[in-house]
Amino acid sequence: MVPTVCPTAYRLLTSVLFAAATSVALAPLASADRVPAPPGTTPALSGPVLAAPAAFSYDVLAARAAALAAQPYVPTPVHQADVLEKIDYDEHWKIRFRPEASLMLGGTPAQFFHLGTYFRQPVKIFLVEDGAAREVVYNTDYFDMPEDSPAHALKPDAGFAGFRLMRPDMKSDWISFLGAAYFRSDGALKQYGLSARGIALNTGMSVPEEFPRFTEFYLEPAGDGRTVVNALMDGPSVAGAYRMVLRDRPGQGQVMDITAKLFFRAPVERLGIAPLTSMFWYSESNRFQSADWRPEVHDTDGLMIETGSGEHIWRPLNNPDRVVTSSYFDRDIKGFGLIQRDRDFDNYQDDGVFYDKRPAVWVEPTSPWGAGAVQLIEIPTDDEIFDNIVAFWNPETAPQAGDEMDFSYRLHWTATPPVEMKLAHTVATRIGNGGVPGQPRPENQIKVVVDFEGPALDGLTRKDGILPEVSAPEGVELINPYVLPVVGTDRWRMVFDLKAPPGTGTVDLRAYLARDGKPLTETWLGQIHPDQIDRLR
Known part of the structure; x- marks a missing residue:
């Protein structure tokens, strides 16, 4: 097993895209057709165009997921693959979203990612207001791109690759959804690192790992600085509905309350709930495994667990010579997370990517999870561009075709986990x-x-x-x-x-x-x- 394209492409591309936002004044949302700009000029924008409204609720989304799971899986088609192939890393980062086209969710601006060779399947994005959803209509005018960009050859209905939520001044984003069911936030120290996923299926097994996708997003402001992201997920073995209540807390990181309803088309041998994906190359424990000049290179240095009985466990990460799965069995676990404990810059000496500022992510169940195991998958790597660490909760009973499962949990993206530590x-x-x-x-x-x-x-x-x-x-x-x-x-x-x-x-x-x-x-x-x-x- 080798690291997959999804986390690798995510790491390479979004670090550049996240830096593109600038602060501008926003006009109200527009819902009418645009008047084409004169040739050679930049069209004026006042937010994105929205389609006609349709009734929406999380229950409606869950019913759609259940209906999807009752039918054979149909993947989202890739259109104009020859054009997308040309929008490689170098071409992709040149395509910049225009801040004045942002979708306003209360005081939170949402901006969109363009399709490219690493993100070929489009997603649909909707604004939810007053119980109705209106789709954001794709338009090339939302993006600034060079005149010779291959993206100009895409058809007008190409669609979006994903989205990100900006801070009110639009100088930085704090969470993004891009690729498969991946999302990540920048934590208390405003430095992106590890990623979360909606679900993990058969990770570290002899059978190929499956990567379901978030195919539709329904965004709604919720007051108090919160934003709700409702997401429809679909894949060969499972469909699901997610409701994520997101809050960015300046200087403290982010909190995400997540509810998931899963409907299985097929049996799953290893199910990963609340999966986290990270990178560990070497630290003080295995420095002899690398000839790199930096003392340590990792997004995360350990797995932390608080068991159902209250025992606190620390498992330092490894970079083994083969895929290794470690299982820690428990019942009604209190929490687990992938943690970056070492915050000393001198132990990294990297002032480009700042490993000392990477967030820790703590998973806190908000409903009883019963019996199962925290599982840690460690994959060999010889470079920092690969995400080679995965941790998740694997329920004791593996799902079968026709099964339904519900989970709720809270993700804390912080500098240190929100766990009272009386012990050293x-x-x-x-x-x-x-x-x-x-x-x-x-x-x-x-x-x-x-x-x-x-x-x-x-x-x-x-x-x-x-x-x-x-x-x-x-x-x-x-x-x-x-x-x-x-x-x-x-x-x-x-x-x-x-x-x-x-x-x-x-x-x-x-x-x-x-x-x-x-x-x-x-x-x-x-x-x-x-x-x-x-x-x-």
Whole structure:
């Protein structure tokens, strides 16, 4: 399995498109036909043209999804593929949306993405007001493009690739929907990174992964600075209706309340609810796997879980030599997320893409999810342009043809998850050669070092009886685990060697610091792969 075109194209193209917005005054929406501009001039705009209204509600959308699922799947056709092929990366970024054509959703402007070689299937976009939906009529006048742009050859009904919501001054956007069922927001630090998806189907399996699409969007202002995005999703195995209530909170990030109704055409072996997609190449834990000059390169450095029983878990990410799926079983989970914990610029040294500012995304169920597992898929990568990390909730019961499923949850796009952490948390994971410096290095032995920091450790000293609690698989020997404060910091460090005989497979480790039998830290779940062990033997 290799990273797919969808997240890769999304990462390459939207970073340029997002920077295109400028601040202008907006006129009211227009619903009449436009008068053509004289040749050689730019047509005047006062918002997009809207079609005739039709009754709309989320229940109507859900009924449409159910009806779709009862019929054979019909993909959205691609028209003029030869023209779209010519609108490559270089040509696509030259096509700029004209801010004066923005669709106003209360005080939130919406702007549209143009079709291109990476986004060939159009989506329909509607404005919802007073219980009625009016489609936004595509018009090339909404876009500025060079005179020699191949996009001029598209027919007048070409359609849009997706949309984004702008901040009121239109100097930046804060969320976009572009490609398959992908969307992403810029978080508290206004830096795009990982993506969310409406659904994940058979990710990391031997069968091909399926990518359903949001085919229609119904946008409505909701007051209080909120915007509602209703979306119709369709794919070979499933159709669905989504209602997403979005709110941008300056300096705090975004909150999205999501309700999804899913209707299955076909069985799904691995269903991913609330999937998150990110990139992890290397960090302090596997620095030896890259020759790049930067100390670390990743959008996310760990999976965080708050279990149904309230246990806090941290699983550092890996870049394995094969596709690896890790499952963490639970019932009525409180939350999980892909988190960028390391916010120190010195650990990245990249002032172009600012990995230190990438958002963390926390998934909070707002209805009981029952039994299932948080699943983490890690795919090998040797570059930062590929999204190679996926995390989602996989329900215990796999859906069959004819099944219906409902889920509701809240997405938090923040700098830190909205989780009360009374225990200390992991701040770094490192592995290296085992043994003692200056002495012969023992064979088949590596060293693991984990740093913790947090209020539960504040003020404690070596005399306070802090102990490492570490467990490893049968046959893997733990050697001399100990803990000590890191001089000049508020951190505590856990150190141990492990000895894995030749032929040992993946080593799953579990560890935390304790005092008088009570945990002082979250549970650290380390995973070390055979290729990492072999490199350090």
